[in-house]
Amino acid sequence: MTQKLRVATLGNGYFSQFHHRAWRRIPQVTLVATCDRDAALARLTAGQFEIGQAYDQLDAMLDNVTIDLLDVIAPPAVHLRAIKAAAARGINVICQKPFCGDLATAEQAVEIARAAGIKLIVHENFRFQPWYHAISMLLASGELGAVFSATFRLRPGDGGGPDAYLARQPYFRDMKRFMVHETGIHIVDVFRFLFGEVRTVSAKLRRLNPVIAGEDAGLVVLEMDNGVLATLDANRLSDHPAENRRLTMGEMLIEAEYGSIALNGDGEISIRRLGTNQSQPLPYTWRDEDFGGDCVFRLQRAVVDSLLGDLPPVNLAAAYLNNLRIEDAVYESDQQGRTIAVFAA
Numbered sequence: 001m002t003q004k005l006r007v008a009t010l011g012n013g014y015f016s017q018f019h020h021r022a023w024r025r026i027p028q029v030t031l032v033a034t035c036d037r038d039a040a041l042a043r044l045t046a047g048q049f050e051i052g053q054a055y056d057q058l059d060a061m062l063d064n065v066t067i068d069l070l071d072v073i074a075p076p077a078v079h080l081r082a083i084k085a086a087a088a089r090g091i092n093v094i095c096q097k098p099f100c101g102d103l104a105t106a107e108q109a110v111e112i113a114r115a116a117g118i119k120l121i122v123h124e125n126f127r128f129q130p131w132y133h134a135i136s137m138l139l140a141s142g143e144l145g146a147v148f149s150a151t152f153r154l155r156p157g158d159g160g161g162p163d164a165y166l167a168r169q170p171y172f173r174d175m176k177r178f179m180v181h182e183t184g185i186h187i188v189d190v191f192r193f194l195f196g197e198v199r200t201v202s203a204k205l206r207r208l209n210p211v212i213a214g215e216d217a218g219l220v221v222l223e224m225d226n227g228v229l230a231t232l233d234a235n236r237l238s239d240h241p242a243e244n245r246r247l248t249m250g251e252m253l254i255e256a257e258y259g260s261i262a263l264n265g266d267g268e269i270s271i272r273r274l275g276t277n278q279s280q281p282l283p284y285t286w287r288d289e290d291f292g293g294d295c296v297f298r299l300q301r302a303v304v305d306s307l308l309g310d311l312p313p314v315n316l317a318a319a320y321l322n323n324l325r326i327e328d329a330v331y332e333s334d335q336q337g338r339t340i341a342v343f344a345a
Contacts, residue, residue, distance in 0.1 A: 005029050005304055008067045010058060010082055011074030012036040012045040014169060015096070018290050019073055019123075020049040022297035028304050033065045058085055067091050069307065071123075075171070076101035083109045087116035094121040094303055098181055099317065103324040110317050120317040121303055126186035127193040128298040130286035131248065131267050136194055138261065138282065144271070145257025147195065151231040152187050154179075154250040157239025159216050164209055178214025179234055180205065180330050183249070188326050191222055191230040194254075197322065199223045201329040202339045208237050220330055240265045247292065267293055 007029050009019060023029050031051040036042040039056035046054035055061040062070070062085055070086045072079055072095040079100045086093045093113070099122050100106040113120035126132070139147065159165065165172040175182060180203075192198065205218035220232040239245050242265025252263040259273040267286065270279035287294040305311040322342075329340040 003028060003308060005307060006032045006066055006068045007071055008033040008035070008061060008065060008069075009051075009071045009073055010035045010061075010078070011072065011096075012038070012041045013073065013075075015291075016045070016073045018296040019071055019300070020045065020051070021290060022300045023071070024049055025297055026301055026304055028308060032067060033061050035061045058082060062086065062089050062091065069094060069303075072096060073123075080105050080109055083120065084112055087112050087118050090116065090118060092119040092121075092307065094123050094300075095317070096123045097185065099320060099324065103321065103328055106317065106321055106324055110321060113317065119307065119313065121313075121315050122317050122320040123296075123299065124186070124189050124315055124320060124323075125292065125295040125299045126190050128295040128302070129248070130284065130293045130295070130298070131263055131269055132190055132193060134269055134282060134284040134286075135252075135254070135261060135263065138269075138271075139194065139254075139256075144259050144261070147226075147228050147254060147256045149229045149231070150191065150195065150252065150254045151233055152190070152250055152252045153240065154183065154187065154232060154234035154236070155238045155240035155245070156183075156236055156249050157245050159209055159212070159236030161209070162211050164211060173212045175212075175214045177327075177331065178212060179216050179218060179236060180220065180327055181214070183236070184218075184220065184232055184234055184330075185323055185327055186249075187232050187234075188220075188222070189320075189323050191224070191232075192323070195224045195226060195228045195230055197225045198326050198342045199225050200339050200341050201326060201333050203330045203333040205331075205334040208235070215334075218334070222326070242266050247288075 005028055007023055023031050033053040034042055034045050034051045035055040035058050042054040069092045072082045076098050079095055083093050100109050200223040203220045205215040207215050208217050217235040222230040240251055248265050254261040262270045269282040272279040302314045306313045329342050333340045
């Protein structure tokens with residue numbers, strides 16, 4: 001691996017703009033190629049982001065360009081094939097979520113990467129949103145004592161009416177597993193980042209908008225190994241107060257031994273000490289750029305540093321499999337009407 005990481009991308013849909021802009025901002029990265037089945041879109045993307053070459057066939061790109069890291073931004077149905085192709089050529093992979101579409105396929109992908117000796121990373125970016133790092137540092141300080149519970153109210157307000165999701169991500173409408181599989185999985189990962197592993201899952205899911213195939217609301221309670229009860233209270237039709245309702249996608253409240261922590265829709269964090277009525281702001285710095293407090297850049301920067309040997313590995317797919325086990329337990333709990341035990345591998 002040279003000190004200049006040669007990155008190629010697969011998929012030029014809506015979210016790829018955030019990936020490409022982030023790669024362009026990292027001095028140690030050269031964007032050498034991009035691929036999309038729509039050849040015209042691949043050429044347009046290559047021109048827009050000053051990418052070396054454009055392809056409409058993955059194998060041709062992998063065979064003709066020297067690549068250190070393949071960024072898979074394509075839909076889940078493409079993930080396993082792309083990972084196989086990269087692994088066969090000894091190329092590391094970072095892959096968007098929903099990772100491989102289901103647990104069995106994801107487990108197969110992890111084994112392929114292990115056998116090939118490549119790094120397989122999941123592009124799970126919410127844990128890199130700056131407010132969660134600030135909250136993590138506050139919790140680690142111990143000044144609020146033991147955490148009792150946490151609730152995240154997912155309220156993007158984008159799922160109502162007959163035209164829901166058509167303007168930005170129309171494929172949302174056809175997903176049979178939607179709210180938890182596509183969006184709630186981010187919050188599951190945040191809960192794991194802040195509080196550790198999950199012991200049991202209880203869930204009740206709902207579909208409020210009849211024009212979509214999957215659930216768009218629900219209540220998910222995760223019992224963590226350390227006793228914290230972490231609740232995802234989700235409703236994609238309702239919104240929350242914020243200048244940009246997609247910044248945090250909702251609001252979080254963490255209650256602990258000596259007080260509570262609140263995150264609002266503008267990324268502001270406040271602390272209310274036990275026995276007081278006034279909350280105090282927690283000052284921290286962050287960059288309001290692109291998506292979610294610049295979390296795509298923050299994740300990709302950490303990946304580059306890890307691959308170039310400066311930091312430990314981040315977001316390895318083998319560790320991410322527990323998110324998919326939790327997801328399956330959520331749907332099983334909803335279908336069976338009971339609490340489901342989760343056993344981390």
